[in-house]
Amino acid sequence: MHGPLPDAHSVILRSHERAATSYHRSMADEEAPASKSAFNGRDLRKIYVTGETEVQALRGVDLDIAVGEVLVLLGPSGSGKSTLLNIIGGLDRATSGTLWYRDTELTALDDADLTRFRRANIGFIFQFYNLIPSLTARENVQLVTDIAADPMPAEEALERVGLAARMDHFPAQLSGGEQQRVAVARAIAKRPGVLLCDEPTGALDSGTGVRVLETLARANTELGTTLILITHNAGIAAMADRVFHFLDGRIASIVVNETRIAAAEIKW
Amino acid sequence: MVTSLDRKLARDLWRMRGQAFAIALVIAAAMSTFVMSLGVHRSLIETRDAYYQRNHFADVFASMTRAPRSIVDRVRELDGVARAEGRIEQYATLEMPGRTEAIRAVINSVGDGGKSDLNQLVILRGRGPGIDESGEVVVDKAFADANGIVPGDEIDAVIYGNRDRLKIVGIGLAPDYIWAIAPGELVPDESRFGILWMGQKALEAATNRTQAITSIAVVLDRGAVESEVIRRLDALVEPYGGTGAYGRDDHPSNAFLDNELMQLEAMTRVIPPIFLLVSTFLVYIVLGRLIRTERQEIGLIKAFGYSSYAIGWHYLKFALAVAAIGIALGSLLGWWMGREMTTLYGDYYRFPFLDYRVSAPVFVTGGALAAGSAALGAMGGVRTAVRLNPAVAMSPPQPPVYRVGMVERVSRRAGFTSVGHMIVRHIARWPGRSAVTTFGVALSLALLFSTVQFIDSSRIMLNDFFFRAQQQDLTVSFIEARNEDVIYELAALPGVIAVEATRTVPVRLVHGPRSERAAIEGAARDATLTARIDADGRAVPLPVSGVMLSRLLAERLDVRAGDEVEIELLGGRRTKTLVPVTSTIDELVGTRAYAENAVVERMARDGAVVGAAQLKIDPAHRDDIIAHLNEMPIVLGVTERVAAMRLFEAMIDRNIITMIGFYVAFASAIAVGVVYNSARILFSERAHELATLRVLGYHKTEVATVLLGELALLVVLALPVGCFLGYWMAQLMTAMFSSDLFRLPFAPSRATYGFAAVVILIAALLTAAVVIRRVTGLDMVRVLKSHE
């Protein structure tokens, strides 16, 4: 079975898009079309019921995200960005609608399969780094390499984010930006198909934030990882292939960047 | 007025109801064991004292072969004697239809209608015997109940060699027979040993002792020295075959009851403190955690202008509220358990009334101790809350700092995964709380072990007494010591495989200024049916010559092997012989002396070496042999080893069931309380980390191992610690339950360690499972939204 055909308006062909490579893993056997969708979602809705009140966090979202794409989600607080990201990453379930990751229908998976999906394909980065305080930088990364199928060595992941010298430090001994880079190393160590970042620079100053963004961009270019990033910082949108603007649980508009700027050039 | 802080208190309690209840349970265990054991102890003491006073239980007792009644007047004139009374005590054999085993009774003489001055009889049903009415008797309630005897029944008895028909006119009890055991028996058996009371003149006639007595009871003057009176009394009755006077401490009924009371008191001193200690620990860790998580709230409340005192009091109230629940629960439970236990005692001891009352001070003391323990546990947390600087409190707490420590090097070498590191470092990060968890679980194991190992003690006693020390099937005791002819006579009976003579004689041993009353047990050196087992379970042979003294007796006399003691025979012919002490034996029970039959005979000089005959028989001939023995006029009684053994086993089994049920429940309460609280704290501390692991793609079961792994490590660590503690506590309790005259063997079996460990492991596992369910329900998204 195949996912629904991508909408015409969101199909982006990108010059540097690669054919499927070994580090793209999915639940199903790989087919190799020239251009592939990572995610296809139709009419995704999320309703939170707390007691008497209902909150419609997503009110029917359609999306098609290509493999290797860099996507930024912008929008006012409470517009549903995190909700969508969590559903995409298999942390949460949509109330209705369908969502496919490549050949797998995520909306049909049970809890254990969703966990397996996360383990194989998704790297998360949050505003608060969510490192395990009792583990050193290296061990935090090893948390992932312990269970991944084809990870890079934890040391290599830390080198990629420029922390080779700090591997045996505990989170409490690292600055906020360094902690966030450990989180990035932890996310990329398993060579994930997708990196999901919820305000990764929200707690950082601009210089530090830019260094984190650079490591994310490198993962995208060097590993071909699809990158989806939530931010309140419109400046960051410049590094994206496309920008989704959220409003009130819907994608209000999509902006396609004709030219992307490098993460290093971003300022705020 | 309900303040907002009180409202917060109520909400906190409700929110943490599981943890609060788990602590309350441990406090309830402390309170209930305290109320129960103290309540029963006090109730028994008060009942006993009231009974003794109302019925004039005597202070000093003396028995003799036969003395003229007029001697009582001379006893009354002795210095220190306030009142004295003489009576006849006569052993008899009862013949009850349908019963093949020997049933024995002791008949006491009483005045008209059952009246007497001392050791007064209480008539529960019917009436007392007429002073001159031959055959009229009152029987004790326990014997009557066990055999279905009611007033109006008649029983045949062989008294002093004559067959008499006894007419039961009443059912009664007396303070000198609260507990009774047939001579030579190890286990009381109310169905085979009865206490009877008969009119004085009637018993005089039946035993051919007109105007004579066999025992004297004495009440002392206020301030009289008991040992002095005993000395004077002994001197007075000596010519009449006195076997040595003794005080209440040596009175079998009173001494046994005292021993029981001592054990109850020991329980009060050991068990509730364990529970209290655990509850202190639990309050300490739970409140400590609560205050750590509420740092910012505390800062805020202080910033609003609440005094540090008000905050401290707020958290102290949390601990006290939990204690109050435990106290209320424990009071009810303890009161109820005490009533049940008192009823059990009522069945075992022969009291005419049993007042179960727990006085207010017991509840108050228990409650104060429980509240105090909880408050003590709260102190650490309260001090933190009081000292907290509002400005500091408002800033987010520093992330816990982990270091690479010693544990680290071990775990690295062991090639731990990251999850393994998480477990080990977390334990090392909170050493105090980890220690509390391990120590708490260890204490629960220790408690269970140290109480259940008493079953091992009982089994060893059973084995030593019934399988090793005694291998005869029947013990035949005679009215008077016989010569050896009786051995040949018994050996000739069909079905008798072996016969051996033993003889026990009451003596006074004198060494310098010291003197002790004891019995010498004589047996043949080559005897195979009887043996002497020492405290270490070794069989000790009889010395070829001289006497062997029990260690305690030797200590009291201050003699060593090689010394000589003067041995004075009591009762019958009074001889004095200087005998060398050849050896000593360390025994668990009593003060006894042992000698070869020939040595005993040399002291007695009566040519009669057979006090009792030990028989090994062919079971097929048992009924015939017993019937024949009961027909022999010289036979005082026949004891069957198997019957006594079964009785003892039944007693152990009964104890096992109640004890195991009771202590499994209580020890589990500790384990559950400790593990549940540790697991909850662990979970709340690590919820964030666990959610992170889930996000990273760890399955629920894998995440649960982080929590379970830490708990399991602490619980597994608790097992050896608990066994060690338990061994020590069991030794302490064995010592507390033992007196000079009665020691319990201490040799816990491996099965007991295993049993205690398995019970505690199961309790811990089930408790952990409850908390693990929370891991399954963990909401990753919500947890990650909050910053730590």
Ligand SMILES: Nc1ncnc2c1ncn2[C@@H]1O[C@H](COP(=O)(O)OP(=O)(O)OP(=O)(O)O)[C@@H](O)[C@H]1O
């Ligand atoms: N667990 C929940 N229960 C109830 N309502 C929720 C829950 N999670 C999110 N919501 C609601 O859903 C809506 C969308 O939330 P979401 O977190 O996706 O917003 P967001 O765009 O990420 O906002 P922000 O930029 O502030 O992070 C909000 O109105 C929020 O209140």
Ligand SMILES: [Mg+2]
């Ligand atoms: Mg958000």
